[in-house]
Amino acid sequence: xxxxxxxxxxxxxxxxxxxxxxxxxxxxxxxxxxxxxxxxxxxxxxxxxxxxxxxxxxxxxxxxxxxxxxxxxxxxxxxxxxxxxxxxxxxxxxxxxxxxxxxxxxxxxxxxxxxxxxxxxxxxxxxxxxxxxxxxxxxxxxxxxxxxxxxxxxxxxxxxxxxxxxxxxxxxxxxxxxxxxxxxxxxxxxxxxxxxxxxxxxxxxxxxxxxxxxxxxxxxxxxxxxxxxxxxxxxxxxxxxxxxxxxxxxxxxxxxxxxxxxxxxxxxxxxxxxxxxxxxxxxxxxxxxxxxxxxxxxxxxxxxxxxxxxxxxxxxxxxxxxxxxxxxxxxxxxxxxxxxxxxxxxxxxxxxxxxxxxxxxxxxxxxxxxxxxxxxxxxxx
Numbered sequence: 001x002x003x004x005x006x007x008x009x010x011x012x013x014x015x016x017x018x019x020x021x022x023x024x025x026x027x028x029x030x031x032x033x034x035x036x037x038x039x040x041x042x043x044x045x046x047x048x049x050x051x052x053x054x055x056x057x058x059x060x061x062x063x064x065x066x067x068x069x070x071x072x073x074x075x076x077x078x079x080x081x082x083x084x085x086x087x088x089x090x091x092x093x094x095x096x097x098x099x100x101x102x103x104x105x106x107x108x109x110x111x112x113x114x115x116x117x118x119x120x121x122x123x124x125x126x127x128x129x130x131x132x133x134x135x136x137x138x139x140x141x142x143x144x145x146x147x148x149x150x151x152x153x154x155x156x157x158x159x160x161x162x163x164x165x166x167x168x169x170x171x172x173x174x175x176x177x178x179x180x181x182x183x184x185x186x187x188x189x190x191x192x193x194x195x196x197x198x199x200x201x202x203x204x205x206x207x208x209x210x211x212x213x214x215x216x217x218x219x220x221x222x223x224x225x226x227x228x229x230x231x232x233x234x235x236x237x238x239x240x241x242x243x244x245x246x247x248x249x250x251x252x253x254x255x256x257x258x259x260x261x262x263x264x265x266x267x268x269x270x271x272x273x274x275x276x277x278x279x280x281x282x283x284x285x286x287x288x289x290x291x292x293x294x295x296x297x298x299x300x301x302x303x304x305x306x307x308x309x310x311x312x313x314x315x316x317x318x319x320x321x322x323x324x325x326x327x328x329x330x331x332x333x334x335x336x337x338x339x340x341x342x343x344x345x346x347x348x349x350x351x352x353x354x355x356x357x358x359x360x361x362x363x364x365x366x367x368x369x370x371x372x373x374x375x376x377x378x379x380x381x
Contacts, residue, residue: 004320007350009140009168009295009336010191014249015256018195022249029244033236040233042251049257050170050185052177052203057229058250059200060243063167063188065224066200070163070184071096072224073212074132078103082130082160084120086111086146087139088326089165097134100220105130111142111327114290117150124158131211132161132183138169141324143297143334145173145290149180156181161208167191170201171257172267172294172338183208184226189246192267192294194339195253198246202226263342267293270337270347273376277351280372281365286332294338297324299331301363306330309357316360317353348374 006013029035043056050056059065071093075081079102085091086109094104107123109115115135133155138145152162164185166175171192177185182205189199204226212219212227219225228239257263271293278285278298286297300306306323310333313319322334335354337347351369358365 002318004314004318005346005350006320007335007337007341007346008320008322009143009334009338010188011197012191012194012336012338013340013346014194014196015253015340017256018249018253021252022196022245024245024248026244029242030238035242035244036233036236038251039242039247042247042254045251045254045258046201047203049254050175050177050203051179054177054203054205055209055230056201056203057226058242058247059202059229060198060240060246061200061223062190062197063165063186063200066167066186066188066202067093067165068096068099069200069221069224069226070186070202071102071134072100072221073219073226074161074163074184074208075100075102076215076217077101079131080105080129082107082133082155084115084133084135084146084151085109086113086115087136087144088141088328089139090134090136093134093136093163093165102131111144112286112288114144115146115151117147117154120151121154124154128158128160130160132163134163134165137164137166137175137185138173138292138294140168140295141297141326141328141334142286142332143292143295144287145169145292147290148182149174149176152180152182161211168294168338169292171263172342173292174264177203189250189253192339193250193253193257194341195250196246198243199250267338267342269377270342270344271296273373274335274337274347274351276376277367277369277373280367281355281369283365286328294342295334295336297328297332297334300333301358304358304361304363306333309333309361312357312360313353317349317356319350319353321350321354344374344377347377
């Protein structure tokens with residue numbers, strides 16, 4: 001079986017040096033003292049591109065683990081939690097809060113637009129009695145990017161802890177954890193970081209650790225207990241055996257990011273150029289604003305079955321893009337231009353394959369999408 005080009009919004013393509021690193025000989029990560037230093041060094045490297053002095057941890061489980069762990073570790077029975085919702089993943093935070101008996105209060109935004117910061121401020125001026133608030137940086141199903149640089153400081157000014165899902169943005173969008181007052185930010189290995197799926201990455205502030213320490217009752221989970229990780233290095237003890245090969249590969253993927261000084265510019269230019277090509281072709285973007293530079297959601301033209309369109313692309317061009325789910329199922333297709341996928345040749349070929357596949361279903365684009373993209377991405381030489 002020949003694997004297709006995976007131009008999805010995660011998992012993404014994985015560079016050869018990451019794959020080769022995962023094949024290295026393993027040690028016993030619980031007993032080999034050197035591995036504690038390796039793990040710590042990897043966490044400190046991650047902190048560099050998160051722009052934080054907070055503690056960073058790598059957990060064994062893809063990004064959803066980090067989202068649940070944040071809620072499990074902070075939530076006690078009856079805690080009021082503000083869930084900022086303008087997308088499927090924004091709303092989904094409520095399930096984790098309820099699982100640990102928190103009281104969910106929603107701030108609902110327009111699902112085609114980024115969170116309105118002014119409206120959120122008005123809401124908080126009337127009611128700010130929340131233990132913490134959750135917000136999604138990039139809502140993967142819709143490609144919606146929220147301005148957490150303004151949202152999180154506003155929340156902290158009200159004494160509210162901030163929990164951010166940056167799984168689809170971390171590494172491809174600007175992220176300044178300390179300057180933006182983010183208490184817990186969650187990422188995943190398989191998105192912009194371009195390592196295989198299976199790891200959660202998160203940073204935890206001292207304010208968040210303090211809340212966990214001062215709970216009335218113990219955290220109601222073992223695997224999702226972030227407090228158990230607080231002093232792992234001093235104690236030379238991991239709460240569970242780390243997946244050593246995955247972490248070795250992650251370290252190389254993180255090194256790739258740190259060496260790429262233009263990574264954010266490249267994501268920005270490619271994201272913008274994709275959106276121009278989509279609109280010039282006569283297609284419609286799902287979002288009205290808040291465009292992500294890591295994933296673009298394109299409305300499927302009327303009369304075309306999105307699953308058949310995507311299957312045609314795989315069968316005839318060996319390119320795999322994504323549909324969506326929930327209220328967006330069947331309505332959009334999504335191209336992931338993040339991490340190793342954020343390259344001109346891969347994106348231009350994906351747009352060529354999409355255009356030819358649309359033609360098979362009698363939709364004819366108003367421009368050559370690949371050439372339009374390349375013309376606007378020419379600064380990336």
